[in-house]
Structures are given as structure tokens and as C-alpha cells.
Amino acid sequence: MTDDLDKDGLPRLPALPPLPALTGPAVAESLPGLARVAGSAALHTAGWGVRTTTRNWLRVGKAVTNRDEAASLIRDVGSYVGALGEVARQVSGGVPVATALLRAGESLGGSSNGTAPERREFTSAPVVDGQVVGSRPQTLRDRGNELLARSRDVWSQDDRHPAFDRILDELAPDEARILVMLLRDGPQPSVDIRTGGPIGMVNSQLIAPGLNMLGPRAGLRYLDQVPSYINNLFRLGLVWLSREPVRDHLEYQVLEAQPDVLSAMHSVKFAKVVRRSIHLTPFGEEFCKLALVDEETASGDLPEHEAPPEIEGS
Incomplete structure (x- = not known):
């Protein structure tokens, strides 16, 4: 050597x-x-x-x-x-x-x-949000190429939607309770109060839209924020508002006896009740099962929600 x-x-x-x-x-x-x-x-x-x-x-x-x-x-x-x-x-x-x-x-x-x-x-x-501060930021094309590369990775086991992490950051605690309640209890009744009578047959005006019992049923802390909660959940694509009523019409008897519904009906001489319903979207159901309930609940027998007309293609 x-x-x-x-x-x-x-x-x-x-x-x-x-x-x-x-x-x-x-x-x-x-x-x-x-x-x-x-x-x-x-x-x-x-x-x-x-x-x-x-x-x-x-x-x-x-x-x-x-x-x-x-x-x-x-x-x-x-x-x-x-x-x-x-x-x-x-x-x-x-x-x-x-x-x-x-x-x-x-x-x-x-x-x-x-x-x-x-x-x-x-x-x-x-390093902030996965990017070294001071380095050249990724372009949209760079990020798109990385996304396509991950789509070709046959070994990847991450099947959750990437938007789920962002959605969690944009939900209020009360909104999470609404989603869990919808998942476990199914579609919820909602009513619109409009003017009725002879004039209402020609030109019905909306008095109170989207009255519901989500707050008491889900045990929410801020009951007066329910309209804002529904708007945010709709914005995130987690719920949708159907023009059709729920199948069990007995649920509307309890809802129509609530003080806010009665107050809206008594605010005009003639009033009529239009029955609606609130559903989870398929995207919302998947989010709830992966993020808000345990695996046993997610795999159990849960109530069905109707799909929005856009998804059905009608």
C-alpha cells in the first residue's frame, strides 16, 4: 500500500x-x-x-x-x-x-x-410558511409544477383536501358545533316569513328570511350570530340552503312556534310561511368526518343530506 x-x-x-x-x-x-x-x-x-x-x-x-x-x-x-x-x-x-x-x-x-x-x-x-425569508418566492408556475408532481406520486397517502387546513383557521367554535350537529342530526328546517293575503299573491315581500333553530339545537354560545355563521359556512362551501323542506314536516311545528318566528308573522296583517331547509354539501360532509368527529362516528350510520342542484347537474 x-x-x-x-x-x-x-x-x-x-x-x-x-x-x-x-x-x-x-x-x-x-x-x-x-x-x-x-x-x-x-x-x-x-x-x-x-x-x-x-x-x-x-x-x-x-x-x-x-x-x-x-x-x-x-x-x-x-x-x-x-x-x-x-x-x-x-x-x-x-x-x-x-x-x-x-x-x-x-x-x-x-x-x-x-x-x-x-x-x-x-x-x-x-423560515416563514415554508419559505426562507429573503429568498426568491415561488411563482405560480413553480407551485403548479409541484402540485402536478405530487399528483404523479403513487406512494402518497394524503387524501385530504388541502383547503381543510385553511378552513379550520376560518371557523368560529360555534360554527364547528353547527357542522357537527348537521352531520349527526341531518338537514335542519328553516322558514322564510313573507307577506300573504290577496296582495301577497301578486307581490309578496320578504319579512324575515332563514329563521331556524340551529342555535338552541347546537348549543351555541352566541345565538344572535347564527345568520353570520350560516353566511360564513356557505361562503366556505360547507353548507347550502335548499328551497325544499325537510322530509319530517313535524319539525316545522316546533320551529314555527318560536318567538322570533311568531314576532315576524305578527308584524304584518297577512303573513305566510315558506318552508326551507339547511344541508351540508358533500364537501362539508367530508370535512366534518375528517376534522370534527372521531373515526367511529365518521364511519357510522349518519343521516343523508341532499346535494345542491349544481352538483346534481339540474
Whole structure:
């Protein structure tokens, strides 16, 4: 064995500056994660990849759970890559481990065609909503390409609609109670109070629209906000207002005896009641089952809601 060859008979690599010491509790906690980055670096780095034997890959697997092996593996691979030392430095400086690993993954994400990945400079720029502050923002085309790429991922198991996370941020607690009540109890009765009598047959005017019992039935805290709640739920595509009554007409007897309904009817000489109903949309049903109730309730026997005419195609 000559000075130009190592113990495996391969050409020696040029020595690089040593890595910062992997010390401190923050770095110690992150060693298994850093070991995974080291394994990724091994895949994409020609210098270490030339030496990838079965024994070395066993080291990668062992390093995930063994801190000493993780530290050793990081030093071996990092002596060529160099980026892992920067990861350790960032973690020691208080940068979240996930952020440091993400930056390292981007830096080491070269091709596996035998060429070393391009070296990138690490910064301490903060990450907001998944975007590094100060970096070039994604264009609509970039985001569209990523979306199409995810659509081709046959291994993806995330079947929930991406809007569900945003919807949760735009719901009031009382609105969540309304949705759960609609899911469990089915469509709810609603009435419009209009002018009646002979004049009403020619030109009926709306006195009070959309009176209902959602507030008491759902146990809402702010009963006077029910109209606003319904407007927001409709805006989010979770409920729709049908011109048809619910199947059980006995439910209207209780509703039409409520004080607000009686007050609207007595406000004019002749009044008539137009029976309507409130339903969950198919989108709203799916949202409730995934976000607001447990799996047992979601898979149980739940009341049916009619689909809006637009979805039926009528």
C-alpha cells in the first residue's frame, strides 16, 4: 500500500478542514437526524459513494438509533462533504434541527451520477410558511409544477383536501358545533316569513328570511350570530340552503312556534310561511368526518343530506 492509496486500495481524497466539535445537548439530540443526512450525502457524493460497501450501509442503519455510531458516520462522510459541519454549527447556535436538516438536504441534493453536488452557502435566514425569508418566492408556475408532481406520486397517502387546513383557521367554535350537529342530526328546517293575503299573491315581500333553530339545537354560545355563521359556512362551501323542506314536516311545528318566528308573522296583517331547509354539501360532509368527529362516528350510520342542484347537474 502506497501513500496515495488507502487501506481499501482506493485513491486517497484530499484532506478538508476538520468539522466543528459535535458537542452540546442540542447537537446530541439531533444526531440520529444528522445521521440520516449523512446517509443521503453518501448516496450523492462520489468520494464516499465509491467506498459504499455492505458494512458501510449497515453503519447508516445503525446510526439512526446509536449516537456514537451516528457521530462517527457524520465525521467520516462530513470530512468530504463539509456541509454537515455547518448543520452541527447551526444546531449549536439555536437553529431548529428540522430547519438545519432541510437546508442540508437542499445543499446535498445533487444527482447520483457520480458527480459531487454543488456546494451552497448556508444562512441563518428565518423560515416563514415554508419559505426562507429573503429568498426568491415561488411563482405560480413553480407551485403548479409541484402540485402536478405530487399528483404523479403513487406512494402518497394524503387524501385530504388541502383547503381543510385553511378552513379550520376560518371557523368560529360555534360554527364547528353547527357542522357537527348537521352531520349527526341531518338537514335542519328553516322558514322564510313573507307577506300573504290577496296582495301577497301578486307581490309578496320578504319579512324575515332563514329563521331556524340551529342555535338552541347546537348549543351555541352566541345565538344572535347564527345568520353570520350560516353566511360564513356557505361562503366556505360547507353548507347550502335548499328551497325544499325537510322530509319530517313535524319539525316545522316546533320551529314555527318560536318567538322570533311568531314576532315576524305578527308584524304584518297577512303573513305566510315558506318552508326551507339547511344541508351540508358533500364537501362539508367530508370535512366534518375528517376534522370534527372521531373515526367511529365518521364511519357510522349518519343521516343523508341532499346535494345542491349544481352538483346534481339540474
